[in-house]
Amino acid sequence: MEPNSPKRRKLDHTHGGPTFESVASSSMGASGSSAFVLETDELLKEVKLDYSKAFPGLDQTLRHFKEAIEGLEQYGPVPINEASAGWEKTNRTAIPYPDPKPAKNCPYKVSFEKPTHINVVGSYASQTMAKTQASFAVDMIVVMPAALFSEKDYRDYRYFYKRAFYLAYMVDALRKKFPDLAFVYTNLNGNVLLPVLVARPQDQSSKPQSAGDAGSRGKLSYEIRIIPNAPEGCFPTAKLSTTSSAIRRHGSEESKDSKVPTPFYNNTLKSESQFVSYLKLLHRASSSCASFKDACILGRTWLQQRGFGGHVADGGFGHFHWAVLMALLLQTGGRKGEPILSPSLHASQLFKATLQYLATSNLHKKPVILGSNNIPAEAVRQSGPVLYDSARQLNILFNMTSWSAFMLNEHAKLSLSAVNDPQVDQFDSLFITKVNQPLQIFDLFVKINIPSNASQKLPSVSDGRSPTVAFAEDVYRTLKKALGERAKLISIQMPKLASWKVTPSSTKSKTESIFVNIMCDPAKASQGREFGPLYEQKKDAAKFREFWGDVAELWQFPSGEIVESVNWTDFSSLGYFGICQAIIRYILKSRLKLTDGELEFHGQKFSSIISLSSADKASFDAAKAAFSVFEKDVRELEDLPLSVKQIASIGAETRYASLRSPTPHQRKQGTTPIDTMLSFEASGKWPENTASIQRAKIALLLQIGRSLEEAKKGIKTHLGLEDAERETENLGFLDIVYESGFAFRLRVHSDQEETLLDRQTKDQTLDRHVRTEAAALVSSARWRSTILPLHNQTISTYCTRFPALSSSIRLTKHWFNAHRLSNYFNEPLIELFVLQAFLQPHPFPIPSSTSTGFLRTLLLLASYDWREEPMIVDPSDSLSVSQRLDISTRLEAWRKIDANMNRVTLFVATPFDVTGVAYTQNIPKVVATRMTTLARSASKASKDKGIELDPRTLFQSGLRDYDFVLHFSAKAIKGVIRDDGAKHSHFKNLDETGSSEALPLPESPVPAFLRRLNSTYATPLLFFHGGAEDTVVAALWNPQLHTRAFSANMPSSFKPTDADADKFELNKDAVLAEIARIGGDLIEKIDIKDNQR
């Protein structure tokens, strides 16, 4: 179908049929696009309001308002000082003059006359509200008659004083007429020049209602905003360009050349007379384009989830701006002025195209002019973002802050990349996820208390902006320049200006504070020295010196170049966080005169939890280097009967992912050797029997050990036996201890074994249990020999690509340990979780620090619906669509076979393991559910508490939930690890086996003990343990072990019930007594939950 035959397509949309021929979504696959369209339709259905039900009686109230205002009598004109002195007192209604208040001797007069017209505008009129809004404002504009104003009223706040009086006059009348409504003043979108009246029904609570409980009743709390504004064409637009100055009061004594442009003031004035014309524009757009309203609601939802709103504290880009932008793009916007959007597009396509426009237009960098192009960019340029509507000669983003323009662009880009990624479900990340969570994006938080005298220090306050906003803009500009590339994103949260009473009252000023959120680029931010321009470039160099002040110094490169620079290397030991903190402290002090007491830094408590340090990378690198030495040593052996194919490390230490950084010589805590895997070239020499292959492996290991000891000095090898239950499992390993302190545990892989086992699993003539056993053996062999080496490579690669990945993995492992889940979630699986959070960060940017990486992993786990969805971790996008489908089908098949999820719970697939179950063996459903619950509550805490969150609380875990808890004696554990063999010589059989020397690599007794318990009590008990250092093992009884009749093969220890000797119940006391006997002196005490006995 031709893209430009709107008629035909319009037909399609009206009956809501499938939109295969989507035009704007050409970037997406066919299936992805249609699902997206359907999903947006559902979303629209969900959030749309039934206006008559949601706001009963509102229309009537509005009509009453209109009548009341129209019925008001003319007043004045009276001189302004008389009005403020007399009228205010007699009527007890405050006149909301903007600052500075009118001078006493002002000659002009204020008055009230019947408005030319009154209109309901905004999203209530256009029916583009969404249920999920925080508050519902119904805007009613009151157009003041032109007769009230004189030509020069654009100057020196005169218009605003008159407007304030006009408003106060209406307030006074309405207040007396509608006693059942509560009236307060507030500023329109936080613009201090524009006070408006807010009326709320008194019976509804003043705080904004959440959408959840509103939905149940169908009624929503609303507020009516009465907005007085100027008639069209009231002000001379030529005198209100961005460069002209309309406020002369302060500068009047000085010469006329030095007048400061007042773009904000000018734009506010211009916007005052444009309310009606924008109303017309939006109305035209919604009548010409069928899906305009739907697209507006989508835009509103998208903005809302990202915390954008029309209020300046929310960034100053709200639903109104979105709608106007779309309306303008329906008319113009292209390179030659052609429309960018077509009215026949579907709502989701309009939305995506607008998003694309926002992402590519770079509002934060250059002014964007919509409409006829004959306006020079200089005429509209100003410091903030500019989106110039040339038809109405207005910068519609005049109230938007610079950082929010930057953030908007970033978010649009991120969302666009999510839309263009066919592998992810874009819908959730665009509309459902709450993105406005500072902790999930930013790493460094600075709380700045605004000094009370800030407004005097600032030069730019005179254009009518609120001093807080002006101050924040200054902070933003200064920090952006000072941090440069060190900061990827900077955003500032400001307090919202509250509403105030309509009766006269003294306003008390309290200290306000703003929050600066910074997302660092760890690689660039850790640079110790800041380099400026070349010394020879005098102009730039002078600017650099001016900015940095005393700390600027010259620096000579070895090549002879001399550049300006600033030295921060003193703070290098504190990591990038320390450097950034030092820069912020210095620059705010020198440029904005902020003292240390006014700054408060947050955000680095996360890394202190597991004492991460910048030296860790070096020790991981040392472990990697030690492994390559070991690999070389093995490869150089000449007298091996088979040739070495691959020797791969599978230990977390060599992929930057172990919880503790690997340090050699740590005998006392019990050295953990680095696991390695050796595979040989295919050979016919292996015996054709799986049990014999195990012995052959031991023989090979022994030979390797002998040869290594002969070939190199300072190597000790010890053959160890595994805790194997069957002869067909892997039976032995070789520990190789280097003099340097690193130890390696070598296991051999035989492909002959894999072939034999594979054959057994497929052999229909064998017994069923033999086949399942063989299948288990095959999967454990593959896990070690194929999957883990590839996994190791992947994680190691991505740890170098994402600097924050390594520390995030380690912190997440600590979290699993802290909650005693780590004996079910193996380390590689946790690594995959974290990697996934980095690979699919939508809708957030890629995590840049430990805290964001960790919190986003938790967010991922909280929303991971493992019952129904597979998690597909595909780092290099190597899985095809059909492979992905296969994976999903496999999960469905598992769920069909095993609906109760007794065998397979989590399903995590990677390109090197498409079966999806290799990583997630033996995770009971209870444990998986517990992980989800914990992740959810942690994510909720981080969302609710924001930067006040104490990270330690996320790692605290109570023992109350468990049925019983075993506490181990730390002394006994130490005793086992330090066992030197001399003391316990009464064990005759031990003496023979070389008791004279200390044990090579003693294992901590708790994991070994737990393994035994697990195999003994696999059915009746679930054990929880958090890593080798945890001295507590908690346990839960299996609730599914009901009372049953006697059979020869009981699943656990049972006893006859008291009531009926033929019924048998779980013998908990006997099991506990057994555990106590087995643990002996290792167990200090067993705590049993009260109701267990």
Add this chain to the structure above:
Amino acid sequence: MSDNSTSSDEFSTLPISIPPTTIISSTLNDSRSLYLANVPADSTEAHFRAIFSSLVGAGRFESITFDQDKRGAQISHEPAQAERLAKHHKKRKREDEELQQKKEDAAAALPDTWTRELHRSGSSAIALLADEKSVDLVLKAVRKLHKSKKYPIWGEGLKDGVLTLGTHWLKAHNRLSYPGNDVVQAVVDAYFTAFNRKEDEAHQLAKRLRNEPDEDGFVMVTRGSRSAPARRDEAEEAKQRMLEKQQKKKDETQDFYRFQLRERRKAEQMELLKKFDEDRKKVQAMKEKRGKFRPEA
């Protein structure tokens, strides 16, 4: 746990019954053996010796076999060829050969890594008593106990021979996991001496069998040195090759006629429709799960 002994008291309520004969096929001992269910996890032979002597006096109890003692027995260490041959050519073993075999096995067994085994909770065991009369005596004693309620205490009357659990046991495990390279080397050597010999024997046998008619006068047809039928996987490989060949031939004749093109296009269209349907179903399913379409607050 302080109240070790009291909870152990209750052990004696464990039911004891005569096993059905099929459970374990220990040829001669059936009438002398006693099936025990629900044995404690930390049972040893000594524990049961003590219990039985408290019940019926010393000398009645011979030995006990726990569940997992049987496990190792099933795994074959025979070379594959020998195993295959054994199916076709049964060879009766002489008694002295069996004895020799046992000795070899013992030499080739890897040392244990635990000084004392644990048993799965609720598992069973078979006690072998001196004679049939002892079995009756034990059962009678148990019945009597139910009346007198004077149950034996678990672990009482043990001799020093029982190794303790707890830290000693774990320490010993750490130690036993490293039996010493020389010890393991000796075991492995013994194992492969026997294994290689068996392999050689099997080889010889195969050679001998190649042209020798069996009792019924048939000569087994063999291929090369292998003396068993072709393996299953080889047959599968051959089948795979055949299928590939067929597929290749089919591929070559595709998109040749117009009707093929037409059909293909039709199939693609159907596919598209199917996908749309799937998407709709997916969205429907999401809708059913409440909250999927509600933006998070």
